[in-house]
Amino acid sequence: MFYVSVFFQYMAQYMKTKLQYRTDLLIEWLSDLMAQAVNLVFLLVVFGHTTLLHGWSRDEILFIYGFFLVPYAVFGAFFNLWDFNERYIVQGEMDRVLTRPLNSLFQIVLERMELESLLGAVPGLIIMLYAGSRLSLSFHWYDVFVFILFVIGGALIYAGIFISLATISFFADARTSIMPMMYNISSYGRYPIDIYHRVIRYILTWVLPFAFVGVYPAAYFLDKKEWYSYAFFTPVVGMVCFTVSVMLWNAGVRRYRGTGS
Amino acid sequence: MGKYVEMVRIRFLMMLAYRTNYYTGILIYAINIAAYYFLWSAIYGGKSSMQGMSLGQMTTYVAISWLARAFYFNNLDREIAMEIRDGKVAIELIRPYSYLGMKAVQGLGEGLFRLFFLSLPGLFFVSLFLPLQFPGHAKTWLAFGLSLLFSFIIFSELNLLAGVVTFFTFRNEGLLRAKRFIIDLFSGLILPLSFYPDWAQQLMAYMPFQAISYIPSMIITESFQGAAVSDGLFTQAAWCVLLLFPIALLWRVAKKRLVVQGG
Numbered sequence: 001m002f003y004v005s006v007f008f009q010y011m012a013q014y015m016k017t018k019l020q021y022r023t024d025l026l027i028e029w030l031s032d033l034m035a036q037a038v039n040l041v042f043l044l045v046v047f048g049h050t051t052l053l054h055g056w057s058r059d060e061i062l063f064i065y066g067f068f069l070v071p072y073a074v075f076g077a078f079f080n081l082w083d084f085n086e087r088y089i090v091q092g093e094m095d096r097v098l099t100r101p102l103n104s105l106f107q108i109v110l111e112r113m114e115l116e117s118l119l120g121a122v123p124g125l126i127i128m129l130y131a132g133s134r135l136s137l138s139f140h141w142y143d144v145f146v147f148i149l150f151v152i153g154g155a156l157i158y159a160g161i162f163i164s165l166a167t168i169s170f171f172a173d174a175r176t177s178i179m180p181m182m183y184n185i186s187s188y189g190r191y192p193i194d195i196y197h198r199v200i201r202y203i204l205t206w207v208l209p210f211a212f213v214g215v216y217p218a219a220y221f222l223d224k225k226e227w228y229s230y231a232f233f234t235p236v237v238g239m240v241c242f243t244v245s246v247m248l249w250n251a252g253v254r255r256y257r258g259t260g261s
Numbered sequence: 262m263g264k265y266v267e268m269v270r271i272r273f274l275m276m277l278a279y280r281t282n283y284y285t286g287i288l289i290y291a292i293n294i295a296a297y298y299f300l301w302s303a304i305y306g307g308k309s310s311m312q313g314m315s316l317g318q319m320t321t322y323v324a325i326s327w328l329a330r331a332f333y334f335n336n337l338d339r340e341i342a343m344e345i346r347d348g349k350v351a352i353e354l355i356r357p358y359s360y361l362g363m364k365a366v367q368g369l370g371e372g373l374f375r376l377f378f379l380s381l382p383g384l385f386f387v388s389l390f391l392p393l394q395f396p397g398h399a400k401t402w403l404a405f406g407l408s409l410l411f412s413f414i415i416f417s418e419l420n421l422l423a424g425v426v427t428f429f430t431f432r433n434e435g436l437l438r439a440k441r442f443i444i445d446l447f448s449g450l451i452l453p454l455s456f457y458p459d460w461a462q463q464l465m466a467y468m469p470f471q472a473i474s475y476i477p478s479m480i481i482t483e484s485f486q487g488a489a490v491s492d493g494l495f496t497q498a499a500w501c502v503l504l505l506f507p508i509a510l511l512w513r514v515a516k517k518r519l520v521v522q523g524g
Contacts (some may be wrong), residue, residue, distance in 0.1 A: 027434070027435030027436075028434070028435060030435065030439075031435050031438035031439050031442070034438075034439055034442045034443075035438075035442055037442070037446075038442050038445050038446050038451065041446060042451050042452060045452060045456050045457055045458075046304055046452070046456070048456075048458065049304070049311055049312070049456060050304055050305075050306060050308075050311075052306065053303050053304060053306070054303045054306070181286065181289040181290065181293060182289065184293055185289065185292055185293055185296065188296040188300070191300055191303075192303075195299050195300060195302070195303035196296060196299045197295070197299055200292070200295060200296050200299065203292065204296075
């Protein structure tokens with residue numbers, strides 16, 4: 001209960017500071033939109049030259065992309081860990097966090113939340129509606145709940161992977177240049193998994209399970225029956241991924257010694 | 262001149278202290294390029310060529326583009342913005358060197374480091390298991406080397422320009438992010454510009470971004486032949502010179518307007 005009340009207090013503070021700088025908010029949202037536009041342009045240009053990607057049509061691939069944007073927006077709103085090393089280890093902010101009677105990861109999540117990222121889900125939903133209507137997909141009443149479950153699973157997978165990457169900072173005190181490349185790799189989960197060599201398919205499914213944030217869950221809504229078993233596995237993978245990362249985090253915090261300044 | 266060379270050396274050594282990071286970097290790069298290769302294989306779907314490029318050329322294009330990026334990429338715009346916000350820029354300005362010149366050579370030091378510790382080993386590693394096609398002519402390699410140097414200059418000039426704008430706006434996080442995506446999209450990094458619709462290609466021909474990634478990658482894959490190579494190099498050289506003017510102009514005004522808040 002304590003955690004819930006702290007969460008809402010942080011959220012209220014957050015709203016106040018953000019609304020103070022409204023133009024910044026708008027610019028941030030626009031630049032997020034542009035980041036997504038880059039991927040969309042890639043898809044549209046490529047499908048200007050071909051009609052099928054290993055048996056998947058343009059609209060199906062667009063649908064996967066639209067779906068991906070929703071868990072990604074949830075992830076982006078709560079897990080801004082990309083500058084964790086710089087901000088918390090090098091500048092010593094971690095010391096401050098550790099003196100407080102609250103889980104350190106939870107505090108950092110609260111401090112770094114960017115609720116406006118949730119707006120990124122809107123273009124995702126629009127793309128899904130557009131592609132879905134062109135494919136004339138049929139939906140059931142319970143699909144809404146399946147969708148929410150898959151979104152949570154996907155966001156937890158992203159969170160798990162990026163929390164694990166952030167924990168590297170506890171063990172090796174050096175700058176990590178891995179994060180931007182990881183963002184790149186994550187984009188491969190948005191394409192039909194059967195186009196890849198089995199090694200990469202294995203990596204994207206079991207090592208860095210980005211396929212569970214794109215093609216697998218989306219396949220459920222696209223009525224691709226052969227991928228159903230993977231699709232329903234999404235929340236499980238999310239839970240496992242997240243739990244492992246929290247364990248890694250706690251192990252890392254125990255090793256943390258501070259930079260001394 | 263000596264102090265600038267020394268700065269390149271210092272930056273290189275600074276990066277060397279963190280070299281272990283780059284071994285993991287190479288592995289992740291390899292996964293990246295391999296996945297790209299399969300994606301493009303699926304896009305080709307058995308076609309022998311698209312827009313005049315074979316699958317082998319496309320794979321090489323992608324692999325080289327990302328490795329070239331490791332060389333020309335730097336965060337000079339962010340560094341300048343940060344120094345303005347912290348007020349450190351005041352100290353920098355009274356030092357006996359050109360502030361922008363010093364920033365540029367720092368970028369070169371970092372770039373050279375990544376070229377030797379990330380790009381070259383990465384390229385070697387990837388070429389072990391992917392069908393990359395490298396040109397046999399020494400002339401192509403020479404043209405590519407020159408082209409890559411131009412890429413670095415143009416990319417750094419754009420960064421300096423964006424950095425100097427911070428002198429006027431104080432906060433321009435949005436502008437810097439927007440610049441980054443424009444470069445990703447219009448430089449030919451994510452896909453060759455020849456794949457875009459004609460109207461977009463015509464528009465991009467008037468912008469400096471194609472000179473960053475598209476031209477060197479087209480040269481090394483031999484997608485540019487004969488006159489196209491020298492035309493490409495000429496375009497790059499022209500942009501190197503042209504971009505100097507707005508930088509010099511803004512810089513002169515910026516120095517006078519500078520307000521340091523605390524520090």
